[in-house]
Amino acid sequence: MMESSSQHAYEPAVSFDGGDLDCGNGLLLLIRKHIDPLERGQLLEIQSTETSVESDLPAWCRMTGNELVSWTKDGKRRSFLVSKGAFASGAMRAGPIDEALEREARQRASIQIVPVAIPASLPAPSPAPSIRPLSVMGIGSWPRPRWMLQALHDHIEGRLDDAAFQASADDAVQLAIAAQLRAGVDVVTDGEQRRDSYASFVGGLLDNCQLIPLTDLLPYVDDPQAFEQELRALDVPAADVRHPAVFGPLGRSQPLAVHEMNYVRSLTALPVKVALPGPYLLTRTMWMECVSDRAYSSREALAADVVRILREELAALLAQGATLVQFDEPVLSEVVFSGTTSQRSFMCGALSEKSDPQSELAFARSLLNAVVDGFPIDRVAVHMCRGNWTADESKAMTGDYRPLVDTLAALHVGTLFLELCTPRAGEMALLKGLPDWQRIGVGLCNQKHAHVEPLDEVLRRAERAIGLFGKERVLFNPDCGFATFADAPVSGAQIAEAKLRTLAEAAAILRERHGV
Structure with a gap:
């Protein structure tokens, strides 16, 4: 000093x-x-x-x-x-x-507590285009242009007004959609162009929540010096990644992603998938002692409001015609595979309290099932992976699906989008016991790799999935998003488009081969 x-x-x-x-x-x-x-x-x-x-x-x-x-x-x-x-x-x-x-x-x-408004009822789902077997789609995120990254930072930091930001984002979404259409996908996403990351963006939209850089968490950890070393070891711009901090009861006075979906639907008639952070992910992320405990007496109390908010958003998305709403729950892998402290730190929640794996998995199941209860099962999905903040495979978690199969099978969702291309995910056959009513989105390309997988390699992996699960249950996707964190894309836009194009070419061959 x-x-x-x-x-x-x-x-x-x-x-x-x-x-x-x-x-x-x-x-x-x-x-x-x-x-x-x-x-x-x-x-x-x-x-x-x-x-x-x-x-x-x-x-x-x-x-x-x-x-x-x-x-x-x-x-x-x-x-x-x-x-x-x-x-x-x-x-x-x-x-x-x-x-x-x-x-x-x-x-x-000035930090002011905003009154929380709870809707008396939720809207009913509207019809939406269906997703045929062997369809190709991305997981969610797409690399942002450099000017879009600047607009994100300027908007978060108060230097760019909302109208100017949304205009820039509209342009970026058009580019992301055009790339997916050129590649030949069957289902589109908006590329999450308006989000600083796949999960934390929610903190900038919810009432009584504020986004702070990951580095601001230093005073909230038991060993600040060790945490500082961990952040330096991570292959991610920690100062640019924002984290939600809760300072009052959470409310949803504005949509989280409905505006994103509506803009995509104005650009294409293809089915639209929208990704949202899952309830367990958000609860683990937001529950930090010395911050959230001033607003909530327990993690469970916070989780109850997270579930309510996600149900409100899910209802609005389905009412506006989203074909599929995907809940991202990568922290499930942290529960069962966590090893080094640096890995746990960046799985978006390991700074918060956590009990034994079985209790955490049961908690995660209960939260997700509470969110989707009563909604059409074929229009809700879950995605999980083992970490996607760096192209370096050695810095992500490793472990097969054996300790997670029972949890995945107990989720009341119609589709599971799973990381399966990387050797870190283990053998695909371990998923054979999943319920017949669950579709499997099979990871056929590794978004972390700069090279584009050969078509014959993709076809072999796809045929393996069809043989295990049946052609009616299989969808095709990358292992994860191409730019989960805006400032740390794992692929460039050209590579991302080429990978999806290979998946689309494989899907066309397989549809003809299997009569789909």
Whole structure:
């Protein structure tokens, strides 16, 4: 920690008083809301009376790439001057606080609990195009253009208004859809172009929830130094990946993905699949002591609201004509396969509490089945994999489906989209005992690999699946999405399109061969 100064040598652009909040109990949420809208190099003043901030704030600055410029102490009151990003002294000397900017930041940064509205009833599903056997589709995500990544960051940090962001996203979705159509898919997704990741985007849309960078979690873990080392070891831009922080009862006053689906349906008549984070994933992600326990007495209480919100969204999606809604539950693999701490950290929930595997699997089953209860079974699905934040296979989890078959069979969903191409997933035959009413979306290409799988190799794997499950139950897909995390795509758009094209070519051959 640097020595305190008698006064700051530079004027901040924005200042706020954090009172006696510590970094693990709300102060970081306020810091994040104030600093995000600033331009890089601008200064934020944080006033505090909490002693622990003296040690925690420098660690936070180091982890997030911001810079502590100076700090002062007058009795119990402390003032910290933090630069967003690296500090450039020549550009920052002078000028009083911009009162208009300060007033706008104060309004934006106040954490206010939003009343939660619960609908009296849910809409009924509308008819939608069906999905024929041996259909080809992506799992969900598609690589974003560089300009779309910039728009995502600017929108999250308050520098790009919603209208401008949605216009950019519409353009990116058009490109993603066009690539899928060229490849010859039977079912389309919007490529998750509006999302910073497959799951955390929900935190930016729900009432009483806020997105914070993964690096902001430092004060919430038992061993900050070890966690810092873990983040450095991960092959992922941790400072760019956002994590939801709950500060009040969760509500859904705006849709999570209905607007995404409606835009896709305006572009094509093909069946549309929409992916949503599953209830177990969201609960494990959102339940963090010192954050969520101020809003919920237990993880189970939080889960009840997560289930309600996902049921509301599922009903709205099906009512608007989504053919299939897929719930992503990759953390099921973390439950049974977790090994090193760095693996657990980035499976999007391992920072939260977790009991023994059987109890966790039972909890996950109960949550998912509660979400889909009463909805058409053929229009709900689950996807799981073993980690998709890096193209390096050695950094993802390994283990066959043996400890998961009973759980998958007990899920009340009509389709399972499964990772099966990578050797890390084990032998496909272990899934032979799944119920006959469950379709199997078979991973026929590895999205992590830069090369495109040869057609004869894809055909052999597809024939193996047809022999095990029957032609009526089989669908074709990659092992996972091509860009699960916006800033860490595992494939480029050209490779993604070529892989899907090979799957479509294989499907055409197999339909003719098997009379489908």
